[in-house]
Amino acid sequence: MSGYEDIRYAIENSRVILADYNQGGNSKLYENVLIEQVSYELAELIKAPRALVLTKLLSALCIGLQPLADVQTPDGRVIPISCYYFILAKSGERKSGAEKKIYKPIDDVQREFDKIHAELMRHYRRKLLIFEEKLKALKKDLRKAVSKEEDTEEIERKIEELFEAKPECPRDIQLINTDTTSEAFLDGMARGSKFAAIASGEGGSVLRSALFNDSPMLNGLWGGEVARKARKTTQSSLVIDGRLTISLDVQPEVFEDFLEKKGKALSASGFFARCFMTWPGSLIGSRYFEKSGDHDSRDDEYAEEFEDGDTHFDEYARRLTGYLEKLPRVLSGDEPRVVIKLSKNADKKMVSIGNAIEHETNPGGMFEGHEEYASKLAEKILRLACLLNILEYGLDSD
Numbered sequence: 001m002s003g004y005e006d007i008r009y010a011i012e013n014s015r016v017i018l019a020d021y022n023q024g025g026n027s028k029l030y031e032n033v034l035i036e037q038v039s040y041e042l043a044e045l046i047k048a049p050r051a052l053v054l055t056k057l058l059s060a061l062c063i064g065l066q067p068l069a070d071v072q073t074p075d076g077r078v079i080p081i082s083c084y085y086f087i088l089a090k091s092g093e094r095k096s097g098a099e100k101k102i103y104k105p106i107d108d109v110q111r112e113f114d115k116i117h118a119e120l121m122r123h124y125r126r127k128l129l130i131f132e133e134k135l136k137a138l139k140k141d142l143r144k145a146v147s148k149e150e151d152t153e154e155i156e157r158k159i160e161e162l163f164e165a166k167p168e169c170p171r172d173i174q175l176i177n178t179d180t181t182s183e184a185f186l187d188g189m190a191r192g193s194k195f196a197a198i199a200s201g202e203g204g205s206v207l208r209s210a211l212f213n214d215s216p217m218l219n220g221l222w223g224g225e226v227a228r229k230a231r232k233t234t235q236s237s238l239v240i241d242g243r244l245t246i247s248l249d250v251q252p253e254v255f256e257d258f259l260e261k262k263g264k265a266l267s268a269s270g271f272f273a274r275c276f277m278t279w280p281g282s283l284i285g286s287r288y289f290e291k292s293g294d295h296d297s298r299d300d301e302y303a304e305e306f307e308d309g310d311t312h313f314d315e316y317a318r319r320l321t322g323y324l325e326k327l328p329r330v331l332s333g334d335e336p337r338v339v340i341k342l343s344k345n346a347d348k349k350m351v352s353i354g355n356a357i358e359h360e361t362n363p364g365g366m367f368e369g370h371e372e373y374a375s376k377l378a379e380k381i382l383r384l385a386c387l388l389n390i391l392e393y394g395l396d397s398d
Helices: 003-012 033-045 050-065 095-102 104-147 153-164 182-191 203-207 216-224 252-269 312-324 327-332 343-357 369-394
Strands: 067-072 078-080 085-089 195-198 227-229 236-237 243-250 275-278 338-340
Touching: 003 203, 003 275, 033 050, 033 095, 033 312, 033 369, 050 095, 050 104, 050 243, 050 275, 050 369, 067 327, 067 369, 078 243, 078 369, 085 252, 085 369, 095 104, 104 312, 182 195, 182 203, 182 227, 195 203, 195 327, 203 243, 203 252, 216 227, 216 243, 216 252, 243 252, 338 369, 343 369
Parallel strands: 067 338, 085 243, 085 275, 195 243
Antiparallel strands: 067 078, 227 236
């Protein structure tokens, strides 16, 4: 079809084109896809809503993959694959159980990063002590030469050489950031890792923090824009090509209170349009076990495709760990980042989706009155598709 015919088709069939996106959360559309297999496996094991489990799996995947890849849109722009997720669920829905299980690879890798950083800091402190003593001696020589009006050229040269060899403080890589102000948060990204995550099973406390008073910063990081915080008394923070994942579990009542206080400003800024919102149906009152051990994570029902009795989650965890372990090499420049490019069919599909969404913002369309949400929807779909494609087929796939 020509470009005109493509557009006409999207207009005439917009609801059909968007039907896949509009499917119910419990439809087994892709039963052989790893993340689907893991989500059903863990939902049964933990007895948590599958939508909750699936969203957690996606957020963990985002944290692992955002340093490694971007994706190219049909119009040629290169955008992050990072996503923002909110899970609305009451206390007792086993949010903590799901996060503990799914984020274990992240916690394990973080412990290894902390051990390496502690050792690097010991070396750094020793080198810094030597640097400071040498500088102290040279400053003493400089003062003496100045007081005697002697030539200081040689001393100045030694000071310059010393500063060129000044030890650099090692990066403190934190996969999940805990700072609660935008200034401290950006400072952590600038001095540690520019690939950051805000993730908490107690999202209410994060939403109440000063961090969510700065929607321009959050919106900018979602788009991969330069983030900057200027200070009068200390060094300013500058983050170039930063990436941010957000994953917050919030009780509905707490979220409603948050919306009353900050929702209008955040909505007007387009922040919520950038987010995936999950509000799964409750399983409280229906989570029955037949007997102890019936849902062991290494049950044969889930182990048939992998060696040594591994589950689908074990395979997911292995892949996620592999992504996370590449982060230090990405930060040092030894591991190149990749840009995922769409195949011809995928490019055509994304154009159809974008045109269908645009048509549905017209009067009577499904997105009438929600134009801000619609404006980000195609890009959010593309980011999710890219994450899932990499998990399934690797970083070299289209």
